[in-house]
Structures are given as structure tokens and as C-alpha cells.
Amino acid sequence: MNHTTIIRRPDDITDEMLIKVDEIIARRRGTQGSLIPVLQETQEVCGYLPVFIQEYIATGIGIPGSAVFGVVTFYSFFTMVPRGRHTVRVCMGTACFVKGANETLNRIQHEYNVEVGKTTEDRRFTIEAVRCLGACGLAPMTVIDDDTHRGMTSNKIIDVMNGYE
Ligand code: FES
Numbered sequence: 658m659n660h661t662t663i664i665r666r667p668d669d670i671t672d673e674m675l676i677k678v679d680e681i682i683a684r685r686r687g688t689q690g691s692l693i694p695v696l697q698e699t700q701e702v703c704g705y706l707p708v709f710i711q712e713y714i715a716t717g718i719g720i721p722g723s724a725v726f727g728v729v730t731f732y733s734f735f736t737m738v739p740r741g742r743h744t745v746r747v748c749m750g751t752a753c754f755v756k757g758a759n760e761t762l763n764r765i766q767h768e769y770n771v772e773v774g775k776t777t778e779d780r781r782f783t784i785e786a787v788r789c790l791g792a793c794g795l796a797p798m799t800v801i802d803d804d805t806h807r808g809m810t811s812n813k814i815i816d817v818m819n820g821y822e
Pocket of ligand 1: 748749750751752753754788789790791792793794796797798
């Protein structure tokens with residue numbers, strides 16, 4: 658009996674993306690330690706590493722899919738779920754919390770209809786609640802992508818987030 662599982666290609670993985678992934682694999686094939694750089698570059702192209710892509714890479718490099726899966730799940734910078742174009746990190750450390758970080762987070766969830774740890778349906782934002790970011794003097798603070806925003810109360814946060822398309 659044939660136990661081969663057909664893994665469906667997610668709708669958001671386009672032909673153009675696969676062509677780029679082919680190029681990434683071709684550039685690194687045969688090089689030792691190429692798996693992690695291949696996965697990093699592929700994640701930049703596809704936004705995440707679904708099982709379909711993991712199998713695609715495994716076949717391309719000529720290693721078992723389980724080896725790829727092991728690496729993807731080991732390193733926290735790899736993700737198997739789609740992320741938003743922007744990552745919003747609301748600091749929930751003590752200094753930020755006492756200045757209303759919780760209300761900020763609630764406002765975001767309500768405004769964009771998204772839960773903490775999840776991505777909005779339009780893939781615009783991924784929302785995270787994080788521990789002290791080490792800049793308590795700026796409390797309450799939120800980091801969007803690489804930008805630090807001080808004094809991010811529930812009144813201000815939506816205006817700021819709307820500056821990110
Ligand atoms: S508690 Fe938010 S930066 Fe320290």
C-alpha cells in the first residue's frame with residue numbers, strides 16, 4: 658500500500674515564490690550547512706515555512722522532510738504560520754503595564770479583530786505581548802517592526818498603527 662501523503666500547497670504560495678525558492682536551493686545545493694540559510698531566505702520570500710515548503714526544500718536539497726521539520730521547529734526565528742507584514746510588540750513588563758499597556762493591547766485586539774499571538778486576516782499585523790523591552794523610561798512602549806514608540810496608550814496606538822500599511 659502506498660502511504661505517501663500529498664501535502665496541499667497553500668493558496669498563498671505562488672508560482673513566482675517557488676521559482677525563487679528553486680533559485681535559492683540551486684545556489685546552495687551541495688554546500689555544507691546550507692539548510693539554515695536556505696530556510697531563512699525562503700522565509701523571506703514566502704513569509705513563513707508551511708509543511709509544503711519544507712517538503713519542497715527537502716526534495717530540492719535531497720534530505721528527509723523530517724530533518725527540515727526538526728530545524729524549523731527548533732529555531733524560534735522560523736515560523737510555520739503566516740505572519741503579518743508588520744509585527745507589533747506591546748511591552749507588558751511592569752513599568753508599561755502600570756501605565757496601561759493592557760488597555761493598549763485590548764484596544765488593538767478590538768480595533769483589528771485579532772488575538773494576541775495571531776495575525777490579522779489581511780496579513781497586515783502580527784500582534785505580540787512581550788516582556789520588558791529594557792526601555793522602561795519610555796513606558797508604555799510598543800515596538801512596530803524596528804521602530805520604538807514611546808508613550809503608546811490606548812488613545813494613541815491606533816493612529817500610529819495606521820501609519821503602517
Ligand atoms: S516594562 Fe516596558 S520597557 Fe520595561
